[in-house]
Amino acid sequence: DTGVSQDPRHKITKRGQNVTFRCDPISEHNRLYWYRQTLGQGPEFLTYFQNEAQLEKSRLLSDRFSAERPKGSFSTLEIQRTEQGDSAMYLCASSLAGLSGPKNTEAFFGQGTRLTVV
Amino acid sequence: KQEVTQIPAALSVPEGENLVLNCSFTDSAIYNLQWFRQDPGKGLTSLLLIQSSQREQTSGRLNASLDKSSGRSTLYIAASQPGDSATYLCAVKDFLFGGSQGNLIFGKGTKLSVKP
Numbered sequence: 001d002t003g004v005s006q007d008p009r010h011k012i013t014k015r016g017q018n019v020t021f022r023c024d025p026i027s028e029h030n031r032l033y034w035y036r037q038t039l040g041q042g043p044e045f046l047t048y049f050q051n052e053a054q055l056e057k058s059r060l061l062s063d064r065f066s067a068e069r070p071k072g073s074f075s076t077l078e079i080q081r082t083e084q085g086d087s088a089m090y091l092c093a094s095s096l097a098g099l100s101g102p103k104n105t106e107a108f109f110g111q112g113t114r115l116t117v118v
Numbered sequence: 119k120q121e122v123t124q125i126p127a128a129l130s131v132p133e134g135e136n137l138v139l140n141c142s143f144t145d146s147a148i149y150n151l152q153w154f155r156q157d158p159g160k161g162l163t164s165l166l167l168i169q170s171s172q173r174e175q176t177s178g179r180l181n182a183s184l185d186k187s188s189g190r191s192t193l194y195i196a197a198s199q200p201g202d203s204a205t206y207l208c209a210v211k212d213f214l215f216g217g218s219q220g221n222l223i224f225g226k227g228t229k230l231s232v233k234p
Contacts (some may be wrong), residue, residue: 006161033221042122042207042224043162044206091161093222107152107222109162 011022020078021113025094035091124225139193141208149211156205198232
């Protein structure tokens, strides 16, 4: 296990269809994050998990978006009824939060899933 | 609300030149600051992590400094190479939005092009 893995790397879908992305974090990492990045912008936070618990969701995460991390390992991000505005790079990151908290831990990112809604 | 700004937005230099990328943030109450590299269409590669108590970190030809009180960080790249061409992003983890949740707040990045 050498890093964060995301699948698929690219996804083209028609407007209105549902899509699901997968993220496999670094194996010992208990925190997992989803970010969205549009062209020319920095990544923006969507949601994060500590183990299997989803602890925070950004206001960017509309009710068409749902994320899960059922066993505290891999995570899925589903977008229902996709819209053209959902076209973006979806990035997953993981980190390790120890007893002293997550404050000083390094975040590692995957290669991202590029979504194009046509 | 924390805001992160990176200047310049784009930079083109000849190979071999030393260069500095700038990052500023509006709220100095941060846990740490992280510099990333992003190649076109790819994910983020972590370059350097500076804790709030540190002033600088070095890795090979890269040196990152942090002045928390003034809300600034710089990434110094020595003897630039064409392979350094990429977008460089800085991100802070702060006490408010990022605090206990550990989220990162990113700048828009500086697109670096190193010409052979």
